[in-house]
Amino acid sequence: MIEQNLSIADKLAERLVNRRQSGLLRQLRTADHLTDFCSNDYLGFARSAALKARIQEAERLNTGTQNGATGSRLLAGQTALADHVEQELAQFYQTESSLIFNSGYDANLGLLACLPQAGDTLITDELIHASMIDGARLSYAHRLRFRHNDLYDLQSKLQQATGDGQSGQVFVAVESVYSMDGDQAPLAELVDLCERYGAALLVDEAHATGVYGPNGEGLVAALGLTNQVLARVHTFGKALGVHGAVVVGPAVLLDYLINFARPFIYTTALPPHSLLAIQCAHQHLSISGEDRQQLHNRISYFRQQAASILPETNWTASQSPIQCLIVPGNEQARQVAEEAQRADFDVRAILSPTVPSGQERLRICIHLFNSFDEIDRLIAVLQTALTHTVRL
Missing domain, CATH: 3.40.640.10 (Type I PLP-dependent aspartate aminotransferase-like (Major domain))
Structure with missing residues (x-):
């Protein structure tokens, strides 16, 4: 209960403490050193040198x-x-x-x-x-x-x-x-x-x-x-x-x-x-038609490899770059994500109440720039992390 005589700053701080104690505190952090399986940069345009050069030339003209x-x-x-x-x-x-x-x-x-x-x-x-x-x-x-x-x-x-x-x-x-x-x-x-x-x-x-x-x-x-x-x-x-x-x-x-x-x-x-x-x-x-096809090839490959870890019922029914592994429970989902991050993969947990309780998950994004070797290594890390942290 927030005391009535607390200052507004104290009330805000107490709400943040409550959120931290519930394991739901949001914080800004960088992950530049990790292999990206998190961002929505599906085609790699945000890191494209060719696109950057095109924009610079357009500005010049x-x-x-x-x-x-x-x-x-x-x-x-x-x-x-x-x-x-x-x-x-x-x-x-x-x-x-x-x-x-x-x-x-x-x-x-x-x-x-x-x-x-x-x-x-x-x-x-x-x-x-x-x-x-x-x-x-x-x-x-x-x-x-x-x-x-x-x-x-x-x-x-x-x-x-x-x-x-x-x-x-x-x-x-x-x-x-x-x-x-x-x-x-x-x-x-x-x-x-x-x-x-x-x-x-x-x-x-x-x-x-x-x-x-x-x-x-x-x-x-x-x-x-x-x-x-x-x-x-x-x-x-x-x-x-x-x-x-x-x-x-x-x-x-x-x-x-x-x-x-x-x-x-x-x-x-x-x-x-x-x-x-x-x-x-x-x-x-x-002019990126072949890139789109290569992206979909990587998505198909990821889904095939992922099926070797867990049955399809543990994954959302997605053919898109967004692949979600259901790991029920906020703490369990967070633990699996943290183990993937310790292995240098940027994978994030999506927790309730953002998703319904029992539907907590790892939201894994596949990109054109993710190699097949990176996909294989991520799958192996997830398999180990699931063994360590949850019983499905």
Whole structure:
């Protein structure tokens, strides 16, 4: 119990002590010396010398005079460069229009907060990202959740939202590749259900961008569903190795966001350097088809080797770079991760309440730059660590 006569600093310190004692204290730390099986840099763009050189050349050729954005896009921050990059992104993502946000968090927050209105219904998969959850909380729409990737449960929620006396618009929000499980949404079936019930589908493509599609346009494009999804969010801080995000969709949607999405309206725009980096990363992505195939080869190899340690039931059903080993219990999951780190592998534990109790895990990310030998050695370390710390 926090005493009433404590200072605000003492109260904050006590809350941190409680978090530390529960084993849930978050801290910032570097891991530059460890072999990366943790980051979202799936294609290695964040460490690419070729991409860095491309960005530096673009900056050299840029005729603009400003280094900073100087204001929001609706004030001093709008530039011809921003317009040009958005036109290129719309073409790349096979859509009518695009609008750049400062981050994927901002994009999801703005989209879900302003699009569904009072009287509307927003139906979300129970495992959507925190940014989508926070956007949904800010919306005045009625909110329903459906069990993860459960089409029957979604259909029942759609029937509830469109039944007698219901006149508002219905929105369904999902991720194409889920950040904590690495599994894919059944997008084709979701599109069919949404069309049947007149619902608009919103898809966060954060972990699919760069990894799926003919040129890395994401899973929606890979499945040929671009015209059946109202809005897609593509982020650039993962496989593209830079920063920022974009919402793509019909022009009327983007005009709407310019007028009603508060994280866009009231945020200083990205500077020219960031816009050029986004442009260069997409140019680099367009010539990386063989790299994407090599990445998927490494994912398949990891899954084959991992099956030799534990049955598939101990791994999430993922064909993506995100591979998750379920190690129930916060302390057990933490111990396995720490043993991997002592062996020079950057592997992190994901603990409850970030994931449900009993679903604690090691979230292992496979990258293009991870060698097959590194994968073999990580598998061996995990096998030893599991023997030492848990009984599954």
